[in-house]
Structure formats: C-alpha cells, structure tokens
Amino acid sequence: MTKKIVLTGDRPTGKLHLGHYVGSLKNRVEMQNTGQYDMYVFIADTQALTDNAKNPKKIVDNVIEVAIDNLSVGIDPNKTTYFIQSDVPQLTELNMYYLNLVNLGRLKRNPTIKEEIKQRGFGLSIPVGFLTYPISQAADITAFDANLVPVGEDQIPILEQVCEIVNTFNKTYGETLVMPQYIIPDSKGARRLPGTDGKQKMSKSAGNCIYLSDDTETVTRKVMSMYTDPNHIKIEDPGQTEGNPVFIYLDALCKDREKYLELKEHYEKGGLGDVTVKKYLIEVIEEILKPIREKRKYYENHKEEVYEILNRGGEKAREKASQTLNRVKNNMGINYFK
Numbered sequence: 001m002t003k004k005i006v007l008t009g010d011r012p013t014g015k016l017h018l019g020h021y022v023g024s025l026k027n028r029v030e031m032q033n034t035g036q037y038d039m040y041v042f043i044a045d046t047q048a049l050t051d052n053a054k055n056p057k058k059i060v061d062n063v064i065e066v067a068i069d070n071l072s073v074g075i076d077p078n079k080t081t082y083f084i085q086s087d088v089p090q091l092t093e094l095n096m097y098y099l100n101l102v103n104l105g106r107l108k109r110n111p112t113i114k115e116e117i118k119q120r121g122f123g124l125s126i127p128v129g130f131l132t133y134p135i136s137q138a139a140d141i142t143a144f145d146a147n148l149v150p151v152g153e154d155q156i157p158i159l160e161q162v163c164e165i166v167n168t169f170n171k172t173y174g175e176t177l178v179m180p181q182y183i184i185p186d187s188k189g190a191r192r193l194p195g196t197d198g199k200q201k202m203s204k205s206a207g208n209c210i211y212l213s214d215d216t217e218t219v220t221r222k223v224m225s226m227y228t229d230p231n232h233i234k235i236e237d238p239g240q241t242e243g244n245p246v247f248i249y250l251d252a253l254c255k256d257r258e259k260y261l262e263l264k265e266h267y268e269k270g271g272l273g274d275v276t277v278k279k280y281l282i283e284v285i286e287e288i289l290k291p292i293r294e295k296r297k298y299y300e301n302h303k304e305e306v307y308e309i310l311n312r313g314g315e316k317a318r319e320k321a322s323q324t325l326n327r328v329k330n331n332m333g334i335n336y337f338k
C-alpha cells in the first residue's frame, strides 16, 4: 500500500511557542513516528517574505530558530523531508501557472486574508504577493501530491481556496493534481491556546507567549503571573474554569486526565487556590519542555548540522516537486522539448 503524503509548514516570523506545540508540532511528530506517512515539513520563508519584504533579516534569522524548534520537538530528518520553501524553485514556477486560475474578487473574499489585511492595516497598500499567498500555498501542497495537510483553524479558508485551485486546474488541463484534505486538532484548547493574559491567542506582539525555548525561571514567572478567574478571590470561593487560561492550558497539556478533572472539579467547588493550580501547571509544562530544551542545546551548538539537514531535505524536495512540475507542464501542453 502506498503511504499517504502529509505536508505542513511554518512561517518563520518568530520563535515557536506552546500554542504551536499543541496546535501542530506535537501532532506532526506523532504522525511522523507512526511510520504510516510520507512526511514533508518545510519552513515557509517565501510566504513570510510576502509581508516582510523590506526586512528579510527577520525571516532569515527565524529560519534557524524555527528549524531548531522543530528538530528539538522531534522532527527526525531520517523520517521527514525537512526543507526551506525558497530552496525549491519549482514551487515558484507552479505558483505562476496557478495565479491565472484565480480571480481578484475571490482572493479578496478569503476570510483569513481579509482578517490578516485588517490586522496589518494594509488597506490598498497590500503587497500583491501577500494577497496571493493562498495561491502559492496551493503550489506548496500540490507539488508534493499531499493528501493530508495539518494546519491551524485559521488556515481553513486558505485550504478551501487551495482545493478550488486543484479543481479548476484538473478541469482545465485534465486530472493532474492531488486533492488535499486539511486536518485540524480536535480539542478546542489545542485549536487555539489563549495567551497567558487570557486574550484569544498567543502572539509575539501581545507579549503573552510561553516559548519552547523559555527556561524554567521564565516559565515559572510567566505562569505565576497568568490571568485566572478574576472573581476567585478567596481560596474557598468557587472558581470558573471555563475561559480560564490556566485550566485551558491544563486541558490541552496535561496527560494525567484524572488529575486534571479532579483539579477542575475542586476549583469549581471552591477550596483550591490559584497558586496550587499554577504550580501544577508549571510541572506539566516543564515535563514537556525539559527534553525539548536538551535537544535545543545540542542544535544551538551545531547549527551547521541544522543547515545541512535542511540542505539535504531541499534536494529531496526538489526531486519530488520537479516531477509534479513536469506533469503540470505536460498536461498544459507547454513541455516543448521533451
């Protein structure tokens, strides 16, 4: 039986945090370790440049950060093809052909793009490359014949647009591209881990993240100052766990489900203090981060090895992507000299 192909990527715009861990990293490493899939993971530097063109250094610096994050969590280059997007020129070439299959109105209606334009305050000064990133994402996905694409919830509209492009291409030029399917995490906390301040989402600009690279002291400080239930004043008071980030984190991270449910019940009933729960949360986070930190130390001292991994991954990725590009050009009738 041929293995299903799984592909996913990260934009290198910052170090990865616990939200990335529960939302995607953990899952991709688990999928990798089943041995049931043919895995491709990449660093989406080309995509990150679409809204950082004037500051490429930020992206370049974060390529190595994101690579070390992934390798430290458990991405194994012997099991997964790990590469950098810009190292595979076939993606750019595919993008060019797909650009002609999408109209401007449809792009502008994409809810994710709309939201991102708003967040960045672009208005009409939006870079064209940014507006069209769902199209380049179709190239990323189809180049590897990906069947399954694990992504965050916010990426669903992008993936829907990718499917439309696949459909249009296949209708226009004949069956060529593989129709992908997205996978999102099943628990609510994993789909969107709130910030330590209780705001909707961890984000660098809000300063409410716990990074995979944080040390014990930083984790302790951040958890101890976390937002909880503001009406839980005395220990005896009944507390709210719903919407309480400390409990959302425990729900998403704690392997001992019994213990989690016990704490939740006790807190809701009253008699359980925030400090006790936070201390337990620190234990849970530390248990996850300890092995990650150890591997990180190694890779930080062997960055040349990290680049070598990515370099070799790029070679394999180009091989696969050029097969797809060939198929695409054949079916479009523009393979003049074959």
Ligand code: TRP
Pocket (backbone or CB within 6 Å): 007, 008, 009, 010, 011, 044, 047, 137, 140, 141, 149, 150, 151, 155
């Ligand atoms: N847009 C994705 C994000 O911001 C990153 C990405 C780029 C991606 N190309 C992809 C994810 C292809 C999955 C498949 O997280």
